[in-house]
Amino acid sequence: MSNGPTATRRQALSEQTRREILAAARDAFGRLGYEAASVGLIARAAHVTTGALYHHFADKPALFAAVAEEIEAELARAVVKAGEAATDPWARLEAAALYTLDHLLDAKIRRIVLVDAPTVLGAVAWRAVQMRHGLGLATQALQGLLDAGLARMADPALAAQMLLAALLQGAEAAARADDPRAALALVQRDLLMLLRAYRA
Secondary structure, three states, X not given: XXXXXXXXXXXXXXXXXHHHHHHHHHHHHHHHOOOOOOHHHHHHHHOOOHHHHHHHOOOHHHHHHHHHHHHHHHHHHHHHHHXXXXXXXXXXXXXXXXXXXXXXXXXXXXXXXXXXXXXHHOHHHHHHHHHHXXXXXXXXXXXXXXXXXXXXXXXXXXHHHHHHHHHHHHHHHHHHOOOHHHHHHHHHHHHHHXXXXXXX
């Protein structure tokens, strides 16, 4: 007769609890912002004790870092999928840029990745997260285009950072507009013109 959950079962339950905490934290950070989203509030929303929360995450900044990394990883996977139907490297890059812009119209995501992440994590740590995901993908894509003779630029890493900055500012501007979707169409058009300036 079994004396309790197996190690595999306990691990699965632990991972489920971690996912529930992350989901609650993502919602709270996105709705309220980092400062207003307390650990107690997040624990209650996840239906766990604060002790259980601290079992999975060392502190509130660590929890926020996990949420921000999760969002960046999700976006990177979605961006890759968005470009799968494209017929050439430039079309894939353009599809990825447009998808990212559309994704950033989500107010919760903008609050986490545009407002709080650079401050909570610090510029260096946040840039490292971006390089592991979206910014890293953009840098690789531009380097590939340069190596193939399809693009011209002084430094693919720098170009990727400048394009990302334009993309983030464009998303912010579109989100503040009276008609975000109409503004997004204008931002998309201008972003593509910026991107195509690197074509060889």
